[in-house]
Amino acid sequence: MIGLISFLTIAGIDLNTSDTKVHLACWNGREHPRNVFFAGNFQQWQEGQSKRNFQCSQIISLIDLGQGQWLFAGVYQVLDCQITSDQRNPYRYETELLPGQHELVGRIVVSHQRSGRACYIWYKPDLELPLVEFRRERMSIRDFPGYNTVVVNHAELQIIVRQEISSWHSALINVRGVYLITDTRTGKHYVGKASGNEGIWQRWCAYAKNGHGGNVELKKLLASKGSRYVSHFQYSILEIADTHTSDAVILTRESHWMSVLKTREFGLNS
Numbered sequence: 001m002i003g004l005i006s007f008l009t010i011a012g013i014d015l016n017t018s019d020t021k022v023h024l025a026c027w028n029g030r031e032h033p034r035n036v037f038f039a040g041n042f043q044q045w046q047e048g049q050s051k052r053n054f055q056c057s058q059i060i061s062l063i064d065l066g067q068g069q070w071l072f073a074g075v076y077q078v079l080d081c082q083i084t085s086d087q088r089n090p091y092r093y094e095t096e097l098l099p100g101q102h103e104l105v106g107r108i109v110v111s112h113q114r115s116g117r118a119c120y121i122w123y124k125p126d127l128e129l130p131l132v133e134f135r136r137e138r139m140s141i142r143d144f145p146g147y148n149t150v151v152v153n154h155a156e157l158q159i160i161v162r163q164e165i166s167s168w169h170s171a172l173i174n175v176r177g178v179y180l181i182t183d184t185r186t187g188k189h190y191v192g193k194a195s196g197n198e199g200i201w202q203r204w205c206a207y208a209k210n211g212h213g214g215n216v217e218l219k220k221l222l223a224s225k226g227s228r229y230v231s232h233f234q235y236s237i238l239e240i241a242d243t244h245t246s247d248a249v250i251l252t253r254e255s256h257w258m259s260v261l262k263t264r265e266f267g268l269n270s
Contacts, residue, residue, distance in 0.1 A: 001130040001131065001132075002130070002131055003128045003129050003130050003131070004060070004072065004108065004110050004129035004130075004131060005017060005123075005127075005129065007108070007131060008075065008104075011100065011101075011104065012100050013075055013098055013100055013101060013104075014098060015058065015075065016057050016058050017123055017125075019056050019057040019058065020056055020057065020058040020059070020060060020075075020122070020123040021053075021054060021056045021058075021059055021060070021120055021121065021122055021123065022059075022060045022062060022120075022121050022122075022123050022127065022129075023046065023053075023054075023059050023060065023061045023062065023119065023120055024062055024064065024070065024112070024114060024118075024119045024120070024121065025042075025046065025061060025062065025063045025064060025073070025119065026064045026119055027064070030228065030231070031045075031155060031231070032064075032155065033045065033046075033063045033064070033073075034063050034064070034065065034071070035153075035155040035156060035159060037063055037071070037073060037106070037139075038139075038140055038141050038156075038159050039158075039159050039162070042061070042063070042073055043074075043076070043095065043097065046059070046061060046073075046076075046093075046095070047092060047093040047094065047095055048086065048088075048089035048091075048092055048093075049089055049091040049092075049093060050088065050089050050090070050091070051091065052081065052091055053091075053119075053120045054078050054081070054093050054095075054120075056078060056122075057077065057078055058075055058076065058077055058078065058098075059075065059076045059078060059095065060075050060123065061073035061074050061075070061076060062110065062112070062129075065109065068111055068112060068113050069109050069110070069111060069132060070109065070110050070111075070112055070129075071106065071108070071109055071139055072104065072105065072106070072107070072108035072109070072110060073105060073106070074097050074098070074101055074104075074105045075097070075098045075101065076095040076096060076097055076098065077095060077096045077097075077098055078093060078094075078095055079093075079094040079095060079096055080093070080094040081093050081094070082094075105138070106135075106138035106139045106140075107134060107135040107136075107137070107138055107139070108131060108133070108134055108135075109131070109132050109133035109134075109135070110129045110130060110131055110132060111129070111130050111131075111132045112127075112129055141156060141159050141160055141163075141165055143165075143167040143168075144165075144167040144168045144170075144171040144172075147171070147175070147177075147237050147240050148237075150235070150236050150237050151234060151235075151236050152234070152235050152236075153184075153231070153233065153234055153235075154207070154208070154211065154230045154231055154232075154233045154234075154235075155231065157204060157207065157208045157235055158208045160208075161204065161205050161208035161209075162208070168201075169201060172199060172200040172201035172204060173198050173199050173200075173201040173202075174199060174243060175194075175199045175200055175240040175241065175242065175243065176193075176194050176195050176196075176199050176200070176240070176241045176242070176243060176245050176250055177193070177194055177199070177200055177237060177238070177239050177240035177241050177250070177253075178191060178192070178193050178194075178237075178238045178239045178250070178253050178254050178257050179191075179192050179193075179194065179200060179203070179204075179235065179236065179237050179238060180192075180235070180236045180237070180238050180257075180261075181207070181218070181233055181234070181235055181268070182233070182234040182235075182236070183221070183232055183233065183268065184232045184233070184234050185229075185232040188263075188266070188267045188268050189261050189263050189267040189268060190215065190217065190218060190263060190267060190268035190269055191238070191254060191257045191258045191261060191263050191267070191269055192213070192215065192254070193250050193251065193253070193254040194250075195245075195247045195250040195251070197243075199243060200237065200240075204235065207233075207235065211227065211230035211233065215268075216270045217268040217269065217270050218268060221268065238257050239253055239257070241253070
């Protein structure tokens with residue numbers, strides 16, 4: 001099985017393996033680099049560091065996909081580093097994606113088992129990084145999977161709405177229904193309904209914008225926990241109806257699910 005470095009060399013990427021670090025980009029407690037990549041902001045995100053992590057000439061960037069698999073996000077030349085007033089990430093690097101990678105970034109998946117928690121490791125010849133997949137297209141937010149299998153977190157929902165991904169937009173704008181928001185930190189649920197002209201899409205756009213969509217208990221929760229707490233929200237669909245279904249019917253079905261899931265007594269419905 002061919003390794004990543006051999007593959008990139010064959011592809012003509014000008015590597016300097018004697019002074020290169022591998023960035024194993026993982027969840028940092030606030031955001032997942034996979035979602036940052038899907039949103040098109042990975043390079044800028046990587047350039048902000050809490051320490052001098054990139055005292056090297058090149059960075060090979062890999063994004064955690066889980067189960068020992070990593071998505072190739074490019075090889076970057078390190079140009080400069082400035083100290084900023086940002087308390088969280090005071091070191092701001094200037095980097096440049098090496099040429100010739102347009103068809104490779106986001107399409108290569110490699111295998112690597114971390115030996116510890118280190119996210120920044122020096123490249124050594126014995127670091128194989130074998131290729132396990134070369135995707136036909138650049139990895140992105142998946143197409144709409146079907147009403148019965150929708151499960152997205154808030155960061156993914158924001159990307160779907162911001163990019164107006166066609167399969168999601170066409171599926172959600174054409175149905176009314178009842179949806180579920182889960183606080184994955186506590187397990188509490190919020191049952192909501194979508195009865196407007198633009199269906200579930202309209203309601204979920206509101207959640208993507210501010211996290212609470214105007215709902216009283218969700219507003220209270222975010223006010224007490226802070227706006228970043230929205231990262232613990234998960235969205236799914238309980239029931240759909242066509243756009244001709246009356247508001248009264250949708251309201252009845254919402255009440256049914258509130259009763260089934262006891263969201264007034266133990267959840268996030270007021």
